[in-house]
Amino acid sequence: MSRRWVHAPEGSHWGEFGPDDQRGRMNLVTPEKVLQGIAEVRHGRSFCLSLPLDVPGGQAMNPRRIAPRRYAVTRDGRSAGQQGFCWSYASEDPELTDVVNDDLVLMSLQYSTQWDSLAHVGSRFDADGDGIDEAVFYNGFRAGAEIRPAREDAAASEAHARYPEPVAGALGIERLAEHGVQGRGVLIDLAHHLGRTRQAVGYDALMRILEADRITIEPGDMVCLHTGFADTLLAMNRQPDLDVLHATGSGLDGHDRRLLDWIVDVRLACLIADNPAVELVVPKLQHPQPLRRPRLPLHEHCLFKNGIHLGELWYLTELAGWLRAHGRSRFLLTAPPLRLPGAVGSPVTPIATV
Numbered sequence: 001m002s003r004r005w006v007h008a009p010e011g012s013h014w015g016e017f018g019p020d021d022q023r024g025r026m027n028l029v030t031p032e033k034v035l036q037g038i039a040e041v042r043h044g045r046s047f048c049l050s051l052p053l054d055v056p057g058g059q060a061m062n063p064r065r066i067a068p069r070r071y072a073v074t075r076d077g078r079s080a081g082q083q084g085f086c087w088s089y090a091s092e093d094p095e096l097t098d099v100v101n102d103d104l105v106l107m108s109l110q111y112s113t114q115w116d117s118l119a120h121v122g123s124r125f126d127a128d129g130d131g132i133d134e135a136v137f138y139n140g141f142r143a144g145a146e147i148r149p150a151r152e153d154a155a156a157s158e159a160h161a162r163y164p165e166p167v168a169g170a171l172g173i174e175r176l177a178e179h180g181v182q183g184r185g186v187l188i189d190l191a192h193h194l195g196r197t198r199q200a201v202g203y204d205a206l207m208r209i210l211e212a213d214r215i216t217i218e219p220g221d222m223v224c225l226h227t228g229f230a231d232t233l234l235a236m237n238r239q240p241d242l243d244v245l246h247a248t249g250s251g252l253d254g255h256d257r258r259l260l261d262w263i264v265d266v267r268l269a270c271l272i273a274d275n276p277a278v279e280l281v282v283p284k285l286q287h288p289q290p291l292r293r294p295r296l297p298l299h300e301h302c303l304f305k306n307g308i309h310l311g312e313l314w315y316l317t318e319l320a321g322w323l324r325a326h327g328r329s330r331f332l333l334t335a336p337p338l339r340l341p342g343a344v345g346s347p348v349t350p351i352a353t354v
């Protein structure tokens with residue numbers, strides 16, 4: 001297929017893995033990188049890098065996202081719950097002994113520990129050169145064309161009638177699932193150096209931390225940033241205190257040009273953090289320049305321009321402590337998202353093995 005853009009955005013690498021590529025820099029996680037990850041396994045100890053998926057709790061942290069609601073599947077108009085505990089086949093044949101539960105879950109795919117797909121954030125940009133901006137994503141895939149909107153008529157039950165179902169299209173999270181997402185993880189412990197107060201981490205601060213901890217990032221590494229945010233959130237037991245959270249945790253400074261260039265030049269495969277956006281989001285009213293700009297410049301740089309997947313709200317605290325105690329920063333990371341066609345994100349239960 002020929003290129004679907006005339007203009008690529010400034011600072012982008014569209015076409016780096018071919019014009020039809022939908023996997024971006026995860027292409028750098030090659031069989032060799034999987035072997036490098038496996039070589040980091042010396043103790044056989046695993047760490048769960050996910051929050052319980054009903055954390056943060058409620059919708060205060062992000063009003064667009066709903067916590068998991070779990071329903072029993074109905075049969076003959078009745079749910080297992082109405083019958084007591086679970087289904088029994090005894091109504092078919094009194095001699096049958098099996099009892100059965102089935103669940104249905106309704107949740108925002110990016111409610112808790114998550115992957116953002118490359119269809120999550122794009123930009124209003126004139127990729128086709130007709131002088132008019134269109135909503136466009138990595139490698140020029142367009143909203144409403146290759147990226148298909150979720151359906152609005154899903155109505156399996158009154159519980160999810162208001163929420164649309166994903167329909168397969170370009171850049172869905174299944175592209176990442178098909179890759180497997182296994183390779184070498186590298187943890188940068190921002191919280192150890194900066195504490196848990198809110199601060200934007202730019203190029204200089206990050207380089208100082210890498211040097212202090214003797215960390216080298218190599219092409220194809222999956223880079224995890226420990227800020228302590230998820231640990232603070234977890235301790236709130238599903239009742240997030242926004243005043244405290246808004247003052248908690250560092251995040252990358254998406255306005256620092258040198259940092260954005262470094263992210264691309266070092267050829268890392270993806271960026272992961274235990275905070276909600278990897279970058280520190282500047283509140284609307286505080287932004288200094290009333291210019292045409294992205295609200296989330298790191299999202300724009302990574303997801304839209306350079307095909308770098310983002311992982312958010314991961315739980316990295318125990319892993320960070322163990323790695324520091326053992327003088328290490330590298331581990332085997334296994335983190336496949338759901339193979340859910342067309343979805344713009346996915347819950348994930350990643351595993352670090354050391």
Ligand code: UVW
Nearest residue numbers: 110116120276277312
């Ligand atoms: C937005 O809120 C747009 O995204 P994220 O969850 O990736 O920070």
